[in-house]
Amino acid sequence: MKNRLALFLPGIFLLGFNIGTGSVTTMATAGANYGMALLWTVLISCAATYRMIATYGRYTLVTGETALQAFRSHIHPAIGAFFIVALGIGVCASVMGVMGIVAEIAYEWSKTFIAGGIDPLYCAAFFAAIAYFIFWSGTTQLFERALAVIVAVMAGAFVLNFFILMPPVSSIAAGLVPSVPAVSKSETGPLLLIASMVGTTIFSGLFIMRTTLVKEAGWTIDHEKQQRRDAAFAAIMMFIISASIMAAAAGSLFAEGIGLERASQMIGLLEPLAGVLAVSIFAIGIIAAGVSSQIPNLLMIPWLLCDYRGTQRDMTIWQYRSLAFLLSLLALIVPLFDARPVFVMILSQAFNVVLLPVTVGCILYLGNRADLMGKHKNSLTDNIGLILLFLFALFTGYMAWQGLVAMLAG
Template sequence: MDSAHVGDIVGALGSIGQHDTLEGRSRLQRFRMLLAVIGPGLIVMVGDNDAGGVATYAQAGQNYGMALVWTLVLLVPVLYVNQEMVVRLGAVAGVGHARLIFDRFGKFWGAFSVGDLFLVNALTIVTEFIGVSMALNYFGLPKGIAVPLAAVLLFAMVAGGSFQRWERFLFGLIALNIVIFPLAFLVHPKASQIAHGFLPSFPGGLNSTLLLLIVAIVGTTVAPWQLFFQQSNIVDKRITPRWIRYERIDLWVGIVVVMLGAVAIMAATTFGLAGTGAAGKFTDAGAVAEALHDHMGTTVGALFALLLLDASLIGANAVGLATTYALGDTLGKRHSLHWKITEAPLFYAGYAALLAVAAAVSFSPDHVLGLLTQGVQALAGVLLPSATVFLVLLCNDRAVLGPWVNTVKQNIAAGVIVWSLVLLSLALTAATFFPGITTGTLELGFGVGALIGVLGGAGMLIAWQRNRRQATERTAKEFGNLDPDQVEELDATSLNRAERKAILQADRDTWRTPALDTLERPVFSPARTAGMLALRGYLLVAVILVGVKVVQAIGG
């Protein structure tokens, strides 16, 4: 563990001593402590509405009106379930997501997971520079100046050697998101039309084009980089288990902000471009700003461009840090914003190199960049099931989380999410291979897939309960004087007898993961290994198909 990850919580809105507790605190003092904790959840959610997010939501509104708002509603539980799991992992384990995967599953699976992250994140940062370029081009600043200027600013934001200064800078950028509300108001939205969008529908039929957009909405709203960023940022902010309940509030604040922003962006293009020649003809976010300028006036166009610029800077910063946090985890090097450049040279050099490469790629032809933006979001959506599987496995690892492991309800919710994402990517695969497939056939496929998921989930739940009962019986024989609740806490683990007793005696809010190198690594059963390999193989095919769709679109 990086030594900078231990100490007082020093946030943008206050600080908390390392050994402070809630005992004897007034409501005002507790509220101030909440403000000090707020940060990782809010930043990761607002960073979710990055350049790719703005472009994807704008495309949904411009091409389909408010008809796809329902997809955002379904993603709220996905956001919370996924990110709440990394909240617990970060606070309890005190290490980043990449470090846990490597330590618990080995280099083979760690390389798969981190390899996905590096690929998607590098491409995502390219889209952030695309957003910066388009936004500043609206205000008359050429790409040759806009992109290098943004790269320098992004590096300066993190290179000060102060976590608190970095977080305050991010909070300043987040505050600029308030332009979303006047933007949505000025296009004169219709409440009835927005409300109708909450009802699930497939405008124009469920074809590969619509599926790709839905997958892109999923990928831009719930991206794999968010798991790595929030867990590492919680560790870097020094949040411990006693503050998990406050970090959950932080997460909900972020979810509300990101959902309001997504709906507002859809509304801006839906109502701002309705009845114009631009309706149904999305090309890129820069063209949206120009179209809003032409049809709704200078103010609306400028607000959209400013929103795009702000979103791009926040997204590039968060995604870049997610990558370099993971790099530090993988290589075992210092990776904290508390360190100065001279104290953590690899951390800052990796961040600078990532920005430089992404900035260079962003000078590709405009029509390629516009399609790349959507393709990256779809790629993130396709790879999300794999990231979620590792997340669920870690959150069921009692050696790592002790009393903080997933409950049955949390596992059921996570299982539904993973299977739903797999079904969505399967539908995209089918629609790509067979362009003439009908909406009815795809809906039937979803129904069959849901049935398979229910039956498979029931079988897994029965097997899990049987294994837990057997483990409980073994534990009860070893500790004959324990009550049922204590026996459940002592479910089979890789900890020794003394450590298992310590779990029962320790207070939940102070329990931390033992040194990872002292824990016995969990062993995959043949069935689990086969399932993981099958999932990885399928996702590889799905990634190729997303690339095929993007190439087809580029070629007209």
């Protein structure tokens, strides 16, 4: 069991990174405001995510280089620096939003068994401390194993809640047919929401981190089948969990005509509709999702810097521990200033779409370099898939812009 589990640990790491409170918020908002009408977006996004995970992973299997090393050496150092800055900004925003949502959920949930609840600031500090404690260990193996436990809790909670709050099968099937629903009363229109769903699933940082995990595991081209199985496992689980979150909101909030604007509404609105058990399971899933994404958030910037410099990934040195500590402090900002994390998270996920065309373009170029890939360079099918994904990224980026303009226009 231990050896079999080890085969999927890199995929589980990506799953924990990808399914965070940003995904939970986006999928729950989509389900509450539009039912299962946007399920097709999740399906296409997860299929594209598999393609990108497998393609970036194959590059590292063949060359032994991580993504940032390749960008710096074979394209231009500025490309690598661009990704470090862009993803670094995204990480800072994510840390604030993730722990802000976790703190809100923990606070509302704690009201069910403690009079007045636990202050959100204390909740954020507690869960941020857990993530930092795991980071302090400094070993990739512990990161992966800790995430495996947390992801198992998260997946079990959301899938169980799906069966409790399951919407009609006909609406699930209809949601697999691409369509754009009419604008709801929510401030988050369907175009912006579709873009944010794509951004939170097809996340550029996910593919760049994938190359680091493949190199850290010591995989070579002989592990190609294992790498693809691992990527498929991650993508399939992403779809199951994301669809379960959307379905839970669609089967309860959407069915009652109740939209979603704040994270805390998930607790207050679900309880009379689904009962205390469903609320508790959903809260546990959201908290697990927040902690599982917080750990990779702390790791991303140090790992990117190590890859860019070509240095060993030693997370125990004081510079990286200090950087992770400062990032952990950002977790206190939302509860400290009583900000609204849900809408900020959706906007930040939509911003990820802007990075996607660059990410696809880079691997399209590198994967066709015969001097780097040899006989393993991209096939015609690979290139067609990547070009279609590039066009899809441009289209969703346009949708994000249109949705943002429409929202600002009121």
